Amino acid sequence: MRLLCTAPRHGAGRSRPQHQRCACCVQGPGAGVPPATSPIASSMAHLSSAAPPSSAPIATGAAEGHANAAAAVLARVRKALPNGRDLSEAFPAISPGRVVRCANPAAASPEDASFLLRELRVRDLIDLRAGEEILEDDPGSALMAATSMRLYARGWLAPGQLFVRPDPLASAATSPRPAAASSSPSSSSTSTASTSAPAAPPTPTSTHASSTSTPSPSAPAPAPVPGPGSPSPSTSSSSSAPPPPPLPAATRHHISLLDRGRYYLALAARIPASTTAAALLTNFVSKPAARRLLLPYVNGGGLPLLYEMLLESSRPEMRQVMEVLLAAAEARHCTLFFCRAGKDRTGLVAAAVLTVAGASEEQIIADYARSDAFHRVALAGLEGKEELAGLDMERFERAPPEVMAATLAYVRRRYGSMAGYLESVGFGRDRQERLRAALTTRAGW
Numbered sequence: 001m002r003l004l005c006t007a008p009r010h011g012a013g014r015s016r017p018q019h020q021r022c023a024c025c026v027q028g029p030g031a032g033v034p035p036a037t038s039p040i041a042s043s044m045a046h047l048s049s050a051a052p053p054s055s056a057p058i059a060t061g062a063a064e065g066h067a068n069a070a071a072a073v074l075a076r077v078r079k080a081l082p083n084g085r086d087l088s089e090a091f092p093a094i095s096p097g098r099v100v101r102c103a104n105p106a107a108a109s110p111e112d113a114s115f116l117l118r119e120l121r122v123r124d125l126i127d128l129r130a131g132e133e134i135l136e137d138d139p140g141s142a143l144m145a146a147t148s149m150r151l152y153a154r155g156w157l158a159p160g161q162l163f164v165r166p167d168p169l170a171s172a173a174t175s176p177r178p179a180a181a182s183s184s185p186s187s188s189s190t191s192t193a194s195t196s197a198p199a200a201p202p203t204p205t206s207t208h209a210s211s212t213s214t215p216s217p218s219a220p221a222p223a224p225v226p227g228p229g230s231p232s233p234s235t236s237s238s239s240s241a242p243p244p245p246p247l248p249a250a251t252r253h254h255i256s257l258l259d260r261g262r263y264y265l266a267l268a269a270r271i272p273a274s275t276t277a278a279a280l281l282t283n284f285v286s287k288p289a290a291r292r293l294l295l296p297y298v299n300g301g302g303l304p305l306l307y308e309m310l311l312e313s314s315r316p317e318m319r320q321v322m323e324v325l326l327a328a329a330e331a332r333h334c335t336l337f338f339c340r341a342g343k344d345r346t347g348l349v350a351a352a353v354l355t356v357a358g359a360s361e362e363q364i365i366a367d368y369a370r371s372d373a374f375h376r377v378a379l380a381g382l383e384g385k386e387e388l389a390g391l392d393m394e395r396f397e398r399a400p401p402e403v404m405a406a407t408l409a410y411v412r413r414r415y416g417s418m419a420g421y422l423e424s425v426g427f428g429r430d431r432q433e434r435l436r437a438a439l440t441t442r443a444g445w
Contacts, residue, residue, distance in 0.1 A: 090359060097334050307407045308410055
C-alpha cells in the first residue's frame with residue numbers, strides 16, 4: 001500500500017485546468033484544445049502545456065520520452081527544409097514549434113509539406129525574397145500551392161507605410177501547372193482570381209465532377225462487358241486508392257527586404273558623393289569602367305555593409321515582419337520565414353526574434369554561423385546583374401560568425417540594442433514583450 005500511495009499519479013502537481021489541457025487527456029474538440037491527431041502533434045502539445053519541471057515531479061521516463069519526441073520533430077524540420085531549423089535550437093526558452101527559419105522551401109516534397117502544415121501547424125509563411133526570385137519557383141510546388149499570397153508594397157504618397165495588395169506574382173508562382181483542358185480564358189481568369197485574393201483559403205474546383213455526364217434514368221447505359229483478362233469492376237474499384245485530403249490552407253506574406261532600387265540608394269549613401277557622381281557619368285561612356293569605381297566599395301564592405309543597408313533601407317518591412325510574427329504567435333500558429341539562401345535576410349529576422357525572446361548575442365551569432373555550411377549567394381538576383389559583374393562571390397556566399405558580430409555591434413552603436421532598433425521602426429517595447437510571452441510561454445498551445 002505504501003508503494004501505491006507514493007507512486008506519482010498522471011497529472012500530479014498540475015492544476016485541473018492545466019491537466020485537462022494535456023494532449024493525452026483531451027476527449028474532444030470542446031475540451032480546451034483540439035485533440036492531437038498524430039504522435040508528433042501529441043508530443044508538441046505536451047511540450048507546450050506541461051508545467052515547468054521545478055513545479056511538479058514528472059516521471060523520468062515520461063520526461064525523456066517527451067524530450068526524444070521533441071528531438072525527432074526538430075530533426076524532421078532540418079530534414080524537410082533546406083538550411084532549416086527551429087529557433088528553439090538557438091534559444092531553448094522558445095518553445096519548439098513556434099518559429100522556423102529556412103532557405104526557399106518551394107522544393108519541399110508533398111510529404112514534407114504535409115508535415116509542415118498538418119503536424120507542425122504552419123499557418124503563416126513570411127517570404128522575404130524579391131519578385132524575381134519568386135518567379136524561379138516551380139509552379140507545381142505542393143507547399144506553395146497550399147498558400148494564398150499577400151503582397152506588402154510601399155505606397156507612393158506614404159513611403160514609410162506598407163499596403164496589402166493582390167500580388168501579380170501569385171498566379172505564376174503559387175498555382176499548379178494548368179492542365180490542357182483548362183486553357184480557356186474563363187478558367188485561367190478564375191485561377192488567377194483565386195490565387196491572388198489575400199488570405200483566402202483555396203476552394204476545391206469541380207472541373208472533374210462537372211465533366212462527367214450523368215446517365216438519364218429513362219435510358220440507362222448498358223454495363224460494360226469485361227473482356228478476357230480485363231479486371232472486374234469490383235477489382236478495379238478496390239485497387240484505386242482514395243485521393244489524399246487537401247492540405248490545410250496557409251498565408252504567404254510577401255515582404256521583400258532586398259529591393260534593387262533601395263539597394264543602390266542605400267549604397268550611394270555610404271560611398272563618397274564624388275565617387276557616385278563619377279560612376280553615373282562614366283556609365284554613359286563605359287559600364288565596365290563605372291563598375292570598377294563601385295565594386296571596391298561593394299566587395300570591401302562585404303556582408304556587414306549589406307546587412308547595414310538592409311536594416312536601414314527596409315525599416316517598414318522589418319516592422320511588418322515582426323507584426324506578422326506577433327499575430328501568428330498570439331494565434332498559436334507556427335510561422336515559417338525564409339529567403340533564397342536562408343542566411344542573410346533570414347539571419348537578420350532571426351537575430352531580431354531571438355533578441356526579443358531574450359537570447360544573448362553569443363546565441364544569436366552561433367545560430368547565424370550554422371548557415372556557413374550552406375554556400376549560396378542570394379542578393380535578390382543582383383548578383384547576376386551586369387552592374388555587379390565582378391562581385392566577390394566567395395565573400396557573399398559565406399556566413400562567418402564575425403559578420404553577425406559586426407552587425408550587432410553596428411546596431412548597438414546606432415540604436416543601443418536590437419530591441420532599440422525594433423522600437424525605432426515602430427515595433428515598440430510593449431509589442432516586443434507580447435511576442436516574447438507568446439514565444440516562451442508553454443501553456444495554451
